[in-house]
Amino acid sequence: MLYLAKIYVTYKPSILDPQGEVIKAALHRLDFNTVEGVNQGKYFEIKLTAADEAAASELVKAFTTELLINHNTETYRFDLEEA
Amino acid sequence: MLYLAKIYVTYKPSILDPQGEVIKAALHRLDFNTVEGVNQGKYFEIKLTAADEAAASELVKAFTTELLINHNTETYRFDLEEA
Numbered sequence: 001m002l003y004l005a006k007i008y009v010t011y012k013p014s015i016l017d018p019q020g021e022v023i024k025a026a027l028h029r030l031d032f033n034t035v036e037g038v039n040q041g042k043y044f045e046i047k048l049t050a051a052d053e054a055a056a057s058e059l060v061k062a063f064t065t066e067l068l069i070n071h072n073t074e075t076y077r078f079d080l081e082e083a
Numbered sequence: 084m085l086y087l088a089k090i091y092v093t094y095k096p097s098i099l100d101p102q103g104e105v106i107k108a109a110l111h112r113l114d115f116n117t118v119e120g121v122n123q124g125k126y127f128e129i130k131l132t133a134a135d136e137a138a139a140s141e142l143v144k145a146f147t148t149e150l151l152i153n154h155n156t157e158t159y160r161f162d163l164e165e166a
Contacts, residue, residue, distance in 0.1 A: 002119070027146055038128075040125060041126040043093070043123070045120075067110060
């Protein structure tokens with residue numbers, strides 16, 4: 001069965017997000033002053049086949065931890081749906 | 084009221100995603116051969132205050148189109164929740 005995994009990678013809370021600070025400052029210069037915090041991360045949409053949702057979930061965890069994130073600074077979550 | 088906007092920025096379908104192709108090839112080299120397609124994009128979590136959800140939604144659309152995306156190559160969608 002074909003699945004679509006949507007993976008959201010963000011910095012761990014303890015990690016400073018300089019890019020987020022830069023974007024917040026830029027938004028304030030554009031008068032979007034009610035913006036209080038910005039975190040920028042990576043977003044992946046990955047199509048994969050697997051026997052069932054549990055197998056697909058295990059695959060996503062495996063390749064995300066092996067390739068897509070930096071364990072020292074990043075954390076992730078994902079959604080899985082039939083494609 | 085404080086809101087959290089989750090913004091997902093991806094390439095338009097017509098645009099080649101070289102980074103996605105590189106990641107797919109790397110996943111295949113790691114024997115994740117059931118991966119069929121990879122798209123990489125940007126993910127933002129932005130906290131903002133607004134009078135209500137409609138106002139927050141308008142703000143998100145305004146600053147996303149003004150600063151966060153490249154109109155020629157990218158498209159976006161977002162979720163909005165009370166923070």
